[in-house]
Amino acid sequence: MDILFCDELLQEIFRRLPPSSAAAVALVSRRWRRLLRSSTTSLSLNFPPPYNPTTITSFSSFLYHHPFLSSLSASAAADGGAGDHPLLLSVAASCPNLRHLRLFGPPVSSLSLSNLSKSFLHLSSLSVAVLRPFSLNWLPCFSSLTRLSLSVKNPLPEIDDSELGSVKDSIFDVELRLESLSLSGISQRDYGVAYLWRNCKNVTKLELNCCEGLGDFSSFSDFLRGLMSLKLQSCCFVTGEGLRAVGRALNGALEELSLINCDVVVKERGLLTTLGQDFNGLKRLDLSYNGMLVDKEVVSMLASCDGLVELRLRGCSRLSDAVADAMVRRCKRLQVVDVACCCGIRVQGVEIILLNSLGLRRVEVERNKLSEAAMARVADRFVEVVC
Incomplete structure (x- = not known):
């Protein structure tokens, strides 16, 4: 055979x-x-210690037998040392055609990243962790890079402000090709990040996770132009005035907005109304895990966002069926809806969404909230239900 x-x-x-x-x-x-x-072409590997010459050789041999590997996610423990992990040398030597690389584990030093750039001439996507005080002098070496995910490690109290400030002028400005940028753990005192704000003029997608600041707001305000997707998750630095300033700077050009687990959403009444007016060109909106969010705020925002094709409200437990009703009245183009873990949106609300959203393609909700009429409509229109 x-x-x-x-x-x-x-x-x-x-x-x-x-x-x-x-x-x-x-x-x-x-x-x-x-x-x-x-x-x-794609592998996801977890490589546990010990990291001795024998295991490193075996790892290199394994990678060598995958000549067309273009995407690699590699996870390793901190045993190999934070900064110059031996796995990196194996990856660099064995995967010259790599396009996408995600490194989980200990932070990587600037020197290691500079050396990696000599091997990965075609790398377009990189996800990596770095230590404070961090420098980005290695970034221009990755000439093909268009997507960067950077996670900053170790707590601020261990770092002197003078050390953090020393990275501000350590790199010559060079226009980068980045189109997508994700930052995690950035603090207001991480001044080195201003290099990104000054030199990433082509970024259309920005994601900030668990950030406490922007490093340099004046540079950030200039960076905003051209942004089409903004995702903020668990970012305590966000203020209503800051979001309104973003709205004014983008002048309605934003297509995707995520404010996930952001206290400012519920602390400042009327904020979502203003954002709906400023971002009236939105196609995708995610307000998930804002547990204290109430109907009035969401309904008032939807009044201005009638072009939405995707709406996610997962974990907004205080919302009721009134939001479901506003959703189908205002947003006629909806294709994806996520109302899972919304205790106040009940069987009737889910039925309203499924029976009246004519373009719906996918809904995420608990199965016990699907009535017989809703299930019949799901089968009739080939709507994907994720429970």
């Missing part, structure tokens, strides 16, 4: 199989294992 299939046909079959079947395929024969490896 094996000889009936040519290499190209087997490789095409392997590409269509789920990742969970890879282990079984590799056991069929040496030929199948070789073809499986040569057809694999």
Whole structure:
């Protein structure tokens, strides 16, 4: 049976199989294992210690047998040392064609990242952790990079302000090609991040997670132009005036807005009304996990956001069926709705959404909130339900 299939046909079959079947395929024969490896373009690996020469060599050999690998997620413990992890050398030596790299584990030093850039000439996406005080002098070396996810580690009290400030003028300004930028753990005293605000003029998508500041707001205000997607999650630095300033700067150009678990959403009454008017071109809105958010705030925002195709309200437990009613009256183009873990939106509210949103393609909600009429409409219109 094996000889009936040519290499190209087997490789095409392997590409269509789920990742969970890879282990079984590799056991069929040496030929199948070789073809499986040569057809694999994406891997997610967890490489535990100890990190001795034997294990590093084995890791390098494993990667070497995947010549067309373009995407790699690698997770390692801190045993190898924070800054110059030996796994990085293996990846750099064995995966010259890599396009996407995600490194989980200890922070990586600026020197290691500069050295990596010499091996990854085609890398377009990078996710990595760095230590304070951090420098971004390695960033221009990745000439093909368009997506960057940067997580800053170690607490601020251990770092002197003079050290943080020393990185401000340590890099020459060079226009970067970044189009998507994600930052986690940034503080108001991380002045080095101003380099990104000054030199990332092509960024259209910005995501900030667990951030306490922007480093330099004056540079950030200039950076905003051209932004089409803004995602803020658990960011305690956000103020209503700051969000209104963003709205004025973007002049209605924003298409996607996420304010996930942001206290300012419920602390400042009327804020969502203003944002709805400023961002009236929104297509995607995510207000998930704002547990104290009330109907009035959401309904008033939806009045101005009639072009929404995606609305996520997961975990907003105080919202009621009134929001569901406003949703279908105001937002006629909705395709994706997430109202899971919304205790106040009951069976009737979910039924209103499913029966009256004619363009709906996907809804995320608890199964016990689906009435018979709602289930019938789901089957009739091929709506995907995620419970």
